[in-house]
Amino acid sequence: MRSGAILRLWFSSRAMLDPRTLAARRDEIAESCRRRGVAVDLDAAIGHQERVAALQTRLQDLYRQRNEHQANGKRPLAVKERETHAAEGRRLKDEAARLEAEVAEADTTLHALVAAIPNLVHPDVPTGGEADFRELRRRGTPPAFGFRPLDHLAIAERLDLVDFDAGARVAGQKWYFLKNEAVLLELALQRFALDVLLEAGFTPFVTPDVAKPEILDGIGYNPRGPETQIYSIANEDLCLVGTAEITLGGLYKDEILDEDVLPLRLAGLSHCFRTEAGAAGRESRGLYRVHQFSKVEMFALTRPEDSEAMHDELVAIEERIFEALEIPYRVIDVASGDLGAPAYRKFDLEAWMPGRGESGDWGEVTSASNCTDFQARRLGIRFRRKGGKRSEFVHTLNGTAVALSRAPIAILENHQREDGSVSIPKALRPYLGRDVIGPR
RNA sequence: GGAGAGGUGCCGGAGUGGUCGAACGGGCCUGACUCGAAAUCAGGAGUACUCGCAAGGGUACCGUGGGUUCGAAUCCCACCCUCUCCGCCA
Numbered sequence: 033m034r035s036g037a038i039l040r041l042w043f044s045s046r047a048m049l050d051p052r053t054l055a056a057r058r059d060e061i062a063e064s065c066r067r068r069g070v071a072v073d074l075d076a077a078i079g080h081q082e083r084v085a086a087l088q089t090r091l092q093d094l095y096r097q098r099n100e101h102q103a104n105g106k107r108p109l110a111v112k113e114r115e116t117h118a119a120e121g122r123r124l125k126d127e128a129a130r131l132e133a134e135v136a137e138a139d140t141t142l143h144a145l146v147a148a149i150p151n152l153v154h155p156d157v158p159t160g161g162e163a164d165f166r167e168l169r170r171r172g173t174p175p176a177f178g179f180r181p182l183d184h185l186a187i188a189e190r191l192d193l194v195d196f197d198a199g200a201r202v203a204g205q206k207w208y209f210l211k212n213e214a215v216l217l218e219l220a221l222q223r224f225a226l227d228v229l230l231e232a233g234f235t236p237f238v239t240p241d242v243a244k245p246e247i248l249d250g251i252g253y254n255p256r257g258p259e260t261q262i263y264s265i266a267n268e269d270l271c272l273v274g275t276a277e278i279t280l281g282g283l284y285k286d287e288i289l290d291e292d293v294l295p296l297r298l299a300g301l302s303h304c305f306r307t308e309a310g311a312a313g314r315e316s317r318g319l320y321r322v323h324q325f326s327k328v329e330m331f332a333l334t335r336p337e338d339s340e341a342m343h344d345e346l347v348a349i350e351e352r353i354f355e356a357l358e359i360p361y362r363v364i365d366v367a368s369g370d371l372g373a374p375a376y377r378k379f380d381l382e383a384w385m386p387g388r389g390e391s392g393d394w395g396e397v398t399s400a401s402n403c404t405d406f407q408a409r410r411l412g413i414r415f416r417r418k419g420g421k422r423s424e425f426v427h428t429l430n431g432t433a434v435a436l437s438r439a440p441i442a443i444l445e446n447h448q449r450e451d452g453s454v455s456i457p458k459a460l461r462p463y464l465g466r467d468v469i470g471p472r
Numbered sequence: 473g474g475a476g477a478g479g480u481g482c483c484g485g486a487g488u489g490g491u492c493g494a495a496c497g498g499g500c501c502u503g504a505c506u507c508g509a510a511a512u513c514a515g516g517a518g519u520a521c522u523c524g525c526a527a528g529g530g531u532a533c534c535g536u537g538g539g540u541u542c543g544a545a546u547c548c549c550a551c552c553c554u555c556u557c558c559g560c561c562a
Contacts, residue, residue: 085522092522092531099531102543106490114542121542288519423519 054078054146064153067368069161077145084138091131098124150373151406157368157377164367165380171351172360174384174392175446183387184444185318188214190452191470193444194319206308206323213469217443218326218436220463222301225328225434228353232345234299234330239279241303242270247282250411252374252403261306276300277430280331281407288423289415295334295342299433302327318441320395325437332429333413336405339427343402346431347379350398353434356459359442360384362394375401381432383442397438400431 054061055078065072101124105117158166175181188194192212199208210218226236248255248262248271255262255271263272273279280300289296304327308316319325330349334342347363354361366378378401382394405425408414414423447455453470461467 088531089522095531098542102490105542118542125542 054081060152061149064368065150067153067157067159068150068371069369070150070373072149073145074149077142077149080138080142080145084135084142087131087135087138091128091135094124094128094131098128150371151376151404153368153371154377154402156365157371158365159369160367161369162367165364165370166367168363168365168379170360170362171355172358172384174360175386177386177448177450179450181386181392181445181448183317184385184441186387187444187448187452187454188318191454191472193217193469196318203323206321208319208322213464213466214440216464216466217440217460217469220460220465221434221436221439222326222328224356224460224463225353226299226301228349228356229297229299229328229330229433232297232349234297237276237280237283237298237300239273239276239300239302241273241305243273243278243282244269245271247285247411248273248278250285251278251281251407252372252410253278259309261309263305263307272305273302274306275304275327275430276302276329277331280329281411281428281430284333284411284413286412287414289333289413289426291335291415291417291420294415294426295332295338298331298333300329300331302329304435319437320441322437325435327435328433330400330429330431330433333408333415333426334429335415336424336427339402339404339429342427342429343377343379343400346400346429347381349433350381350400350431354381354383354397354442356457357439357443358457358459359397359446361397366399372401374403374406376404376406377402383438383446385442385445386448387441387445395438395441397435397442398432401429403428403430 054074058074058078061072062074065074098121101117101121105121109117158164182190185194193210193214195209195211199206202209230236242265245255245264253262253274254260255264261274265271277300279302280298283298284296303324305324306322308321308323330346332342332346351361351363361381361383364380364382366375366380371378378399380396380400381398383397384392385395386392388395404427407428408425413426413428415426416423443457443460444454447457449455449471451471453468455468456464456466
């Protein structure tokens with residue numbers, strides 16, 4: 033009789049927003065959900081948690097009885113006795129099976145209820161929707177052109193850098209070929225960003241471009257459903273990753289780390305695939321919103337007390353990169369309704385894009401999130417303090433070092449010149465092997 | 473993709489139906505010895521959940537999921553993974 037599975041099923045559901053403390057933190061969680069504009073039936077979850085706990089206690093007690101009974105059967109028994117003993121054993125087994133089914137059913141419900149609860153929200157996060165962000169600072173000055181600046185698509189077409197028509201022919205709408213110096217630019221940016229991260233103590237990775245649904249789920253993505261951003265591979269239990277955050281987060285799934293290896297700073301280079309379901313009609317010209325791009329991603333695992341400092345560190349690195357690329361940007365504190373379920377707080381870098389909108393506009397180029405223990409709970413990533421007995425969940429953070437779709441937009445648009453050429457920022461020249469693209 | 477071997481605790485590695493949460497060795501922690509260290513000796517130590525103020529109990533876990541049995545690390549089935557060989561291939 034294998035009874036472990038049923039217990040582990042139950043235990044697995046605890047690895048989210050901790051169901052045990054659900055009741056104690058009810059008001060805090062309710063307030064966070066309200067600020068996010070997410071409707072969650074907290075009381076149902078709490079009620080269910082209690083029901084499952086009670087069932088679980090009964091089941092454990094039954095297991096204890098069963099063990100005692102089995103211990104009694106170890107000595108030699110007369111035939112009659114043996115028969116009686118076996119019958120009682122079968123009865124206990126049936127009863128356990130019935131209870132197990134009940135626990136499993138209740139646990140599935142609890143799991144669904146708890147999974148729907150998003151992370152808490154940092155007290156300083158502005159409350160509201162997409163437009164209610166708080167601007168924290170601006171760096172750099174938007175360039176003043178003595179001519180009418182083009183958008184990146186027009187620049188790229190003139191310089192023969194991208195081919196969306198060919199992309200559509202081969203793969204469909206919003207797929208594209210990079211061409212000529214755009215290829216060199218992508219590689220140069222990758223290597224440049226990687227060097228910045230190496231300098232900052234990151235361990236570099238090239239990650240798988242696919243991951244199992246359970247990993248996606250642990251990170252907080254919902255791979256199924258009509259509005260999903262995630263491609264699934266037919267006939268395989270695999271998804272194309274939307275970011276290396278997924279694979280880097282999965283790297284330490286179910287591990288217990290030593291306190292002294294923290295913080296861990298990981299840099300991941302991967303392709304990113306997004307269905308962009310429901311994104312039709314949004315500002316998405318050219319490379320801004322595409323189905324595939326490359327990205328150098330930062331991922332960090334820290335002790336709980338270190339995550340806010342790490343969050344600042346990630347943003348500082350992003351700023352260092354865009355400063356070196358001589359691109360004006362601003363940093364925003366993303367509003368509660370626009371955080372996504374895993375994030376406790378999120379800082380975006382928005383670069384100035386002269387070709388965006390009527391006369392230039394800010395466009396998101398990076399995003400850094402502190403997910404506290406939300407992902408760690410779902411993935412089972414823990415650490416143990418020196419001399420400590422119990423393990424604790426780590427905090428996870430992620431941030432974009434450079435997205436090779438949007439960073440090139442900012443470079444092309446900000447550094448374009450009247451003759452149609454694009455000058456290359458000094459920091460990038462050694463990587464690109466030239467000072468200028470074009471004119472042609 | 474085909475054939476074979478194997479998945480046990482931090483590591484190595486026993487264990488083929490109850491005496492196994494698991495021998496033995498290494499590593500690790502504590503103590504003794506030492507001026508100190510090495511060596512040696514003694515002791516300790518898995519993970520998670522749960523009951524309890526605590527001391528201390530209980531339950532589960534030997535790749536995963538099922539099955540047989542009163543009882544499974546051990547027997548049966550399926551799957552996953554690793555290694556070796558063959559084929560194919562960038």
